[in-house]
Amino acid sequence: xxxxxxxxxxxxxxxxxxxxxxxxxxxxxxxxxxxxxxxxxxxxxxxxxxxxxxxxxxxxxxxxxxxxxxxxxxxxxxxxxxxxxxxxxxxxxxxxxxxxxxxxxxxxxxxxxxxxxxxxxxxxxxxxxxxxxxxxxxxxxxxxxxxxxxxxxxxxxxxxxxxxxxxxxxxxxxxxxxxxxxxxxxxxxxxxxxxxxxxxxxxxxxxxxxxxxxxxxxxxxxxxxxxxxx
Amino acid sequence: xxxxxxxxxxxxxxxxxxxxxxxxxxxxxxxxxxxxxxxxxxxxxxxxxxxxxxxxxxxxxxxxxxxxxxxxxxxxxxxxxxxxxxxxxxxxxxxxxxxxxxxxxxxxxxxxxxxxxxxxxxxxxxxxxxxxxxxxxxxxxxxxxxxxxxxxxxxxxxxxxxxxxxxxxxxxxxxxxxxxxxxxxxxxxxxxxxxxxxxxxxxxxxxxxxxxxxxxxxxxxxxxxxxxxx
Numbered sequence: 200x201x202x203x204x205x206x207x208x209x210x211x212x213x214x215x216x217x218x219x220x221x222x223x224x225x226x227x228x229x230x231x232x233x234x235x236x237x238x239x240x241x242x243x244x245x246x247x248x249x250x251x252x253x254x255x256x257x258x259x260x261x262x263x264x265x266x267x268x269x270x271x272x273x274x275x276x277x278x279x280x281x282x283x284x285x286x287x288x289x290x291x292x293x294x295x296x297x298x299x300x301x302x303x304x305x306x307x308x309x310x311x312x313x314x315x316x317x318x319x320x321x322x323x324x325x326x327x328x329x330x331x332x333x334x335x336x337x338x339x340x341x342x343x344x345x346x347x348x349x350x351x352x353x354x355x356x357x358x359x360x361x362x363x364x365x366x367x368x369x370x371x372x373x374x375x376x377x378x379x380x381x382x383x384x385x386x387x388x389x390x391x392x393x394x395x396x397x398x399x400x401x402x403x404x405x406x407x408x409x410x411x412x413x414x415x416x417x418x419x420x421x422x423x424x425x426x427x428x429x
Numbered sequence: 430x431x432x433x434x435x436x437x438x439x440x441x442x443x444x445x446x447x448x449x450x451x452x453x454x455x456x457x458x459x460x461x462x463x464x465x466x467x468x469x470x471x472x473x474x475x476x477x478x479x480x481x482x483x484x485x486x487x488x489x490x491x492x493x494x495x496x497x498x499x500x501x502x503x504x505x506x507x508x509x510x511x512x513x514x515x516x517x518x519x520x521x522x523x524x525x526x527x528x529x530x531x532x533x534x535x536x537x538x539x540x541x542x543x544x545x546x547x548x549x550x551x552x553x554x555x556x557x558x559x560x561x562x563x564x565x566x567x568x569x570x571x572x573x574x575x576x577x578x579x580x581x582x583x584x585x586x587x588x589x590x591x592x593x594x595x596x597x598x599x600x601x602x603x604x605x606x607x608x609x610x611x612x613x614x615x616x617x618x619x620x621x622x623x624x625x626x627x628x629x630x631x632x633x634x635x636x637x638x639x640x641x642x643x644x645x646x647x648x649x650x651x652x653x654x655x656x657x658x659x
Binding site: 213217218239241242243244245246248249250251252253254256269271272273283284285286287289291293294296297298299300301303305307309311313329330333336337340341343344345346347348351355373374376380381382383384385386387388389390391392393394395396397398399400401402403404405406409410411412415418 | 443447448469471472473474475476478479480481482483484486499501502503513514515516517519521523524526527528529530531533535537539541543559560563566567570571573574575576577578581585603604606610611612613614615616617618619620621622623624625626627628629630631632633634635636639640641642645648
């Protein structure tokens, strides 16, 4: 199958945008950039015929999205059964402030994945997934820390969700006001927003003489899309 | 019913945390603080027996969460039927960097709401909901902009989700490492993260002589929980 992998995800009825199709993005690289910049996903699944949405962190390796947690987690145990799941990832890039209330909007980049996850049983792949996950949040961290021991690996459930039925939705650019509203005496424009790191805080139990590592002190999540132009 | 409203949400089987119950929060004021600081929710619902999760912005007034959008939106039209919905709201406060990979975590505050939404039909309440929504994202904005006209109100579907079956989940504080790992030569601590505003960008079509309003230039989302202590 891998040799068949194209540069674009193939739209399905579920991933085809009916409204504002110009905001749809199926390019694999563009989708991966969003998934690689964000790190929290919202996982939707069905319990007793009703929807449940739970936030969790994730990592990506190739066309797999990894999530993990305690082997006792209800969400993970449910997903481990191979049920239908929908995962959404959203980055907010800023407020779009128009002259009319109606045309206010948000610049954002979001990805929605439909599929079924499976349990990663192989111990080496499990360890790899945890490395990917850890370095997805703080690149460089894995090399510094104590790796999971056998007991910890056993207590951890790792799930992989294949990235097959996937779409992104992107809004960029300035407000789009009605022509007649341009004459109004109202400021209009963009207010950019981004997730930024503050100064690191030492663990109260930190041994003296251990400095904050560079990958923490200089932390910034990469953004390719800073210009917010259409 | 309103006179019955207590200071706390009553836990139900769906909102009772089985694991780490110390992270659960049912206090109404604490839940509302999270809902008022965040502005994006992830809405989970069922289409053709499968889960769908869609991000959207929201506002809150009392014990109602308002979402809105085009009357043509599939999500809104589905929710308008009164189907079961789950809405999750997540604020990320920082990375928790432990000495072991296993004890890495994220400081966050999240809210999950279960219920059924209904369509706001009354034109005055609809207008109020849109004001609440607009001022939730950028407080002060509504007073500046052109309010929706009749045609725009007609094109907009506003839904209200009663805040009844609700819980919050909060992790704060430093990493919790295993005792024997404290001897490791590894930095540990918190890396705070927050959504911050960059310099506003004028609409290219902005008339000259209109200044950026104070509520945009000085924009910051309130955080009561900056100290990240347990």
